[in-house]
Amino acid sequence: MHSSVGKVLIFALPVVVIAWFWATALMERRRLGSLAPLGFVQRNGVAVATYLVLAVALWAVVMIVLPQLFMVDLSFRPKLPPPQVGGEKDVYTLANYRYFLFGSATDTSSWNTTHLQAFGLTIVASVLITAFNFALCYPLAFHMAKAAPAARVRLLMLLLIAPYWVNEILRAFAFRILLGSGGVLNQALLGLGLIAEPIDFLGLDVGLYAGLSYAYLLLMIFPLYNAIESLDTNQIEAARDLGAPWWHIHLFVVMPHAKPGIASGCTLVFMLTAGALAAPLVLSGPRTLWFTPIVYDRFYQAFNWPQGAAYAFILLIACIVFVLTVMRLGRLTLGEITR
Template structure:
């Protein structure tokens, strides 16, 4: 593969790309993960004791996730992890429902100026920083925000609804935050579909939903799987949006990790929690790939 790339683009470009990929994979992914994994098996010791006889490997940080301080089942932390995963699945499903028709229209219906305006409309809002977008959603869904203002103005409700406490603002913000990561993988997959197949199905009397179920979705499945994987992983690992938009009773698992690292200064336990989140997310995604019969090669296509 390297030889083919070198013949097409030249030795200099091939070497630069190869070095960049190697540097990115080793120094920005592999080594930090290895360091975090090593930290997760260590005790939280004073600086003077690090490297001494008490600095040994242990499973204490992982055991704490399951049994807590009192030795019983740590229902709080396990429950927060489960709730985070359920919320990530919910956000992913909502993104699929929103982005599939957008991607289909963009690939097979919109043309010329309309297509360009749709792409610009999708991309330009993401020029704004993610934290600023989260605060914008907090203002939008606040007690004196636009949603409550319009709802009370037209008589849908009499008093402001606490969208923050109900986590509606959080789910809306997360759904919007990763919408591009769902739209474009589905668009790339659907764009390859021959329009004649759709027309043939319609000529044979297939209904609208049957055309999509039997013709479009099998082609779009790898794109949906790719987008769903990215949205799920990023939603489960989100921190800024839960911090800004989350209600007081809704704690995200990443907030637990943040607390261990920054508030408790226990990097070892924070690393263990981060590894647990990573492994659970990878295991869940792998299981879903088997359920929907999608290979890693199709996702990376």
């Protein structure tokens, strides 16, 4: 397949998507007939509508769609020295994906265990961290949404948000200082006489998992808080009045109501944890390899951008498939999550 096909795809796909949306909107309008709500253009005028559509389209296409599509395109190309890019050797290939699976672009006799293991670990650990985040945030979100007086909610919000003013790298290093062999925690434990010699928290990956768990906590708590907050408190009281113990109320009244919030919180945390870079780079123990540093290395250590793109794309697809599967199992639609 020649590379110009890719170019065509890159530029044609957004247009196709926009046309498709347009067509579905038109169909809906026709189906509803006179019941259809007043259109955006009718309400705001042609000038405003045109400006908004163009501005949003430009932003979406240039900032989001095109870069991603270029990366996808890149991932199917061989690594070539600059003069040969676009030359006759620049043809589509699966070599980068083959490398991920077999550790070689040509030989398929042995598996690329290092990368595959890192990939598996990243997915599994991200799931566990997401679950941990949920377990941590749900009680707090519930307390903030339903039990705490307004002043305490404001205080808790401030306490939750303030640490995130510190940038991600600094936060990761702070965990290093806290958990390192000569770190604050070890010093304290030694000083108290609880341990005889320092515990290698970082080597045991305590640092990595703590850092990752903390990194996206806010993205769990806010969707949960919003979802629970919108629950009519009378429903909780009605359940209690009908004899329900607290766990039953949470399981069958609060959580079903908060399902979209739970789903969007978990999706965000899972996606971002699986794709986190700073915390794994700074906090990873010597034996554990997170997948994102490998992707990073493809770009900046191996200087193999096509391979890096392929790796990044694999992670992205895996995450999307995983999330969609979980949503299907939980009978959730994308619309509900974004509500």
